Amino acid sequence: MNYRQAIQTAKAAGEKVVPTVCGMCGPGGPGGGCGIYAFVKDGRFVKVAGMDESPVNRGAVCAKGHAAPQWVYSPDRLTLPLRRIGKKGEGKFEKITWDDAIARIAETLQEQKSRYGSESLAMLTPAKRSYSDYIARFLVAHGSPNYGHSGICAVQRAFCFMYTIGDWPRQYSDSDLIIYWGRQPIYSGPVARPAKAFLAAKQRGAKIIAIKPSVEPDVGMADIWVPVRPGTDAALALAMLHVVVGEDLVDHDFIDRWCSGFHRLKAHVRQFTPAWAETITGVPEKQIAEVARMYATTKRAAIDLGNGVEHTPSSNDAIRAVAILMAVTGHLDRPGTNLLNTPPKHSPKPISLRDRITPEMVDKLVGPEFPKAFQPFIEGTTSAYYRILESVLTEKPYPVRTIIAPGTQALVSNRGSRNVAAALEKLDFFVVADVARTTDIPYADIVLPLATSYEVDHPFQAVPGWIMATNRVIDPVHSPKSIFDFFLDLGVAMGYGGDFWEGSMERAMDDQLEPLGLTMHDLRMKPEGMAFPPEPPIYEKYETVFNRTSPRLGGAPFLPGGKVQLYNTTFEAAGFTPLPEWREPPESITGTPELLDRYPLLLSDYHTSKNYSASWQRNVPRLREIAPHPELHIHPEAADARDIADGDWVKVASPHGWMKVKAQRYPGIRPDTVMILHGWWQGCRELGIADYPILDGGANVNIMYSVDPDKAYDPLVTAMTSQTLVQVTKMQEQEGAQ
Amino acid sequence: MSKGPMRTEWMIWFDHEKCTQCHGCEVACRTWRGLDHGVWFRRVGNVWRGGYPQVKSHSVSLGCLHCVAPGCAAVCPEEAISKRESDGRVTVDRELCTGCGACLDACPYGVPQFGPAGIMEKCDLCQDQPGQEFGPPCVATCPGDALSLRAVKIREKAAHQKSMLAWMASAGG
Structure with a gap:
């Protein structure tokens, strides 16, 4: 609703309305800070509505946003220093x-x-x-x-993109083909821009390809699912480069003018055939070739590379290979492709x-x-x-x-x-x-x-195209700080x-x-914040962007000679691989086959969910009721082989630890893979759910992985592994009893 | 409103192509209506079709459809449930309801809810709520406009009811 409607609604209910910024996924965080109208009855924060005027959420609010009052008044709030x-x-x-x-x-x-x-x-x-x-x-x-x-989120992509193509081109618009790769466009901010862009692309009839190990709602809405094994994206990207370069589906003019090292890249990717990649990724070689061709030959094509590629030892390789794919196919800073950024005004x-x-x-x-x-x-x-x-x-x-x-x-x-x-x-x-x-x-x-952001009158929230003052909705329930x-x-x-x-x-x-010529007071006088209409895009800014300086001390440019580093001399000089390679996770189906007898399934975890912000907010009843238990997604075939029914408590054991969680028979997951959401420990008093143990026997997936300094990390960008091998067994009655 | 096949009735329409399963509608409804734990006027679910790797998931957001011929009203021994002639809205008189649960057995969508008081409650299209002129909160909060409050012809509503039943029948996996 808009401000006038919010005032009218509040009046009809005998309430007060305060325009502010949602604080549930961490203001300014992944969701982008959505504008809301918060309603207060007799001094108590009772409900919210989405702010039509905010260009971030345009009137919509997600489950978390609506559950805010329960979070603010939770018995789990900290009350005293x-x-x-x-x-x-x-x-x-x-x-x-x-x-x-x-x-x-x-x-x-x-x-x-x-x-x-x-x-x-x-x-x-x-x-x-x-x-x-x-x-x-x-x-x-x-x-x-x-x-x-x-070390496992966003900055890994920024780093590898910037030192390969000078920028992290996350934006794109009006694409005919979008590849969502290791990406969850909805849960990270269900009513924010990425989700809206996803819905708009779908409405426009764009072809959508989703690359990830399991079917989430975005995959359900996609045209093609590429069911990749967790942690193997680098192998997939290298094989796509093999196809695109081998079949000469590249943009030679762009390569000649703006890239360096093409011949060495060409020789390097010859070894990474789709048949090789199939053994590692589990994706049929035919599908790998098809997706590569579709991307290279669709003029208005973009790749939306997500956080899923930042959790494995060959993370930097996956990201660089994708950046190289964009460059060699000429899918950079042209209409419908990934766009280079202009510094924000x-x-x-x-x-x-x-x-x-x-x-x-x-x-x-x-x-x-x-x-x-x-x-x-x-x-x-x-x-x-x-x-x-x-x-x-x-x-x-x-x-x-x-x-x-x-x-x-x-x-x-x-x-x-x-x-x-x-x-x-x-x-x-x-x-x-x-x-x-x-x-x-x-x-x-x-x-x-x-104090939560609903209890204080700062800070301001600035996201591209919008700035708004946080306004105090209620007096602090506990700490005023x-x-x-x-x-x-x-x-x-x-x-x-x-x-x-x-x-x-x-x-x-x-x-x-x-710098905006404003004070906080001025900003607060604008109840719906200030929106700045987007600038018309400027394409092919290669000269400017490829010559940008890096933030390193001394400020050397990201790209030597102002050219895309297909062969990366900067990384080579620092002792890292100049071309993207494939590196196995510490435990995997192809890397450690000797473990498969004892641990036949591959485990990884979901980084985001529809109703929680990372490991926060399990204590909020209206969110907890959506997904009360830690659930392991297991394919019905794998479940049948273990006599596991929906809702059974199961033991999930890796070489590093074990969890006790509920099984969800999940048709939309690779039969060789099981997955679970991370961040489980907190109980919910209102629903009578107790805390789970942090270590063995709890539901904390982070105890399951290797942290071996020689194997668990990406050597360049840290990116620690979130893959291991596990066995899943049904728990006996007494073991499984809550 | 006119009578006969051209008569229109209100309902909340669901377009599964536009739903991302964010659950915003569910929680908006529960917060705006102050519903108790375990009481849902609207639920979001996932429906699987096909098998790996051709498997597809589909979204369903389901509340009371205010059926053309509500089975709940037909079986209620206390005549607590009625369908309004003027707009097709199906409402429950909580004074008359004894909480016998016959309506739940009769409803193919599993809509009727029985909170701590044990008396039936469900979606009433928020028509008597403050701010209702700006749309029910479930509709207003939807990022994809998958939900919409509509006055539809009886034939359309009957078809929508049928399609929702088909979605539910194909659920499982």
Whole structure:
């Protein structure tokens, strides 16, 4: 509805309406920050409606958005700042004040800084959030490079694309053919732009190909399903290159003018035949060739490469091979193809202090997400999330002493939960800041309860084409402090007040809005925010984009000589493979056939779901009722062979651990593969569902995978494996009883 | 409204080609109507057709269809369920309902719900709700316009009922 209708609706119901930005998938996060009208009855937040005026969601709201009031009033909300008094993991705390908590954190950081150096502090980040830049800012102000990025999401694609074709061309429009590859266009933001674009493409009659191991609703709406084995996308992409190059379906004019290394690429991909790729990917060679030809010969064709390719040791190879596919077929920055980006207009002031990053900081990265030669990257200097935790155990190259985890759960959101638990136990000082109970809390030294975005009046949300002020919907139910307050308060307590607007939120907001000629007050006066109509596209910007400088210290260009790196001399010089290769995951059907007797099925996990934000929000009844139990998708053939019925509790065992979950007989999955959503641990009190164990016997898929330093990682971009081999067995009555 | 075959009735129409199974409609309905745990006026489901690798999944979002000839009303011993002549809406008088469950047995779509009070409740097209002039929340929140509030001819509604039954019958896997 629009603002006028929202006011009318509220009036008729004796309610008040507040226009604001949805806070359920992390504002500014993957969903993009949808505009909503929040309704308040007698001081209580009761419901929301989608804001027609927002160009992000145009009136729609997803399940999560509608469930927001239950999240805000959940009995799982954190209510008071706490200090640990029991043993680590025991969960014994005493109440302290917010100011006391901030003072204790500051005191510890000061002391550790003088004893061990600034780099002894690391902060873990969840997905990109509207507060991510505050994390980066705090770390630079403190002098630590250890911004802990997941190492498995988005930036891996950005990195490989940018160092291959100078840009990450995520956008496309009016394509006749779209290949959704390892991509979930719906769940990441069901009412946001990718889902809307998917629906629009479908309505327009575009041909849609979906490449992924199982059929989700988007695959149900696609024309062709390419059922690839998890973790084998690089083999598939290399075989597609073999077909396209071998059959000369390439754009020679584009290659001659804008690419370097074609002849070496041509010789290299000769070995990767579709027949070879069939053995690895499980996709019939005929289908591989067909899809490659269809893409190369359709003029207006685009590839939407998703997060699914960022979880395997040959992740960088898969991404580079896809970037190369786009380039050699000339499907770049032309109508209907993947489009190169123009720098956004109407952007607020960047606050990550990246101009203060020094070579010494890069050198001190505890576990670089990308090799040091390529630091900083677009988010600043980054260490891989898991490598930070690992350093605590190995003390190599040095042990991190304090970890601050705002809005992220190391035990379930990251690989290697067993080692993570040991690291949290050993860690000197651990701070958790969140709105609701998280699984890591028993290990925390300080727990800070945060207000949700419905309870505060900041920040502003800026997404391309739209900016809007967050407005306070209700008075804080518990803590009045937001994650933004946390950084301002801690910044001041550390003596970094000059970098943290002397603790003034108003100044923080106004400073960032300054390039737009706005203050927060001005912005708040526009209840539906400000929309900026999209600029008409400019095509074939090769000269400009291919000569862009990289964010590395020294600012060398992404592409030497301004040419697409089919053969990558930059990577070669740094000791990495100049051409994309195939590397097996630590355990796989073709890589470790000796394990198939004991572990005959391939396991991987879903990164997103329709009703939860990663490992968050299992406590919200209206979301939990949609999918109450952790369910393993298993093909009916594989289930029959194991006498498994729908809803049976099953034991899923890999060489690294085991889970107890429910089976869902799922016709839309490869019969050799089983999959489950990640992030399960939290119970839901209102529905009488208890928490699950974090380690063996629970439903946390992250205990199932290898974290072997030699096998589990992509060598260039971290990307840790989320593939292993498993056996699935029906649990006996007493074992399976809840 | 005119009588006979040209008569129109209201309903929430579902177009499965436009549904992404986001479940927004389900939760919008439950929040706006304040429904109890376990009570659903609308449910989103998945229907499988075919076998691997030609398998297809299809989406269904199902609430009360306000049937042309509602089986629920026909069997209700208390005459608590009635169909309004003027707009075809099927409503339940919760004062008269005893919660016997006969309507649930009679409904081929499994629509009737019995919350903690044990009295039947279901979708009423939100016609008496504040803001109803801007459409039911399930319809308003749909990102693909898969749901729409429509006045349709009886023949069309009967055909839609039949097609929804066919979708449900093919479910399983």
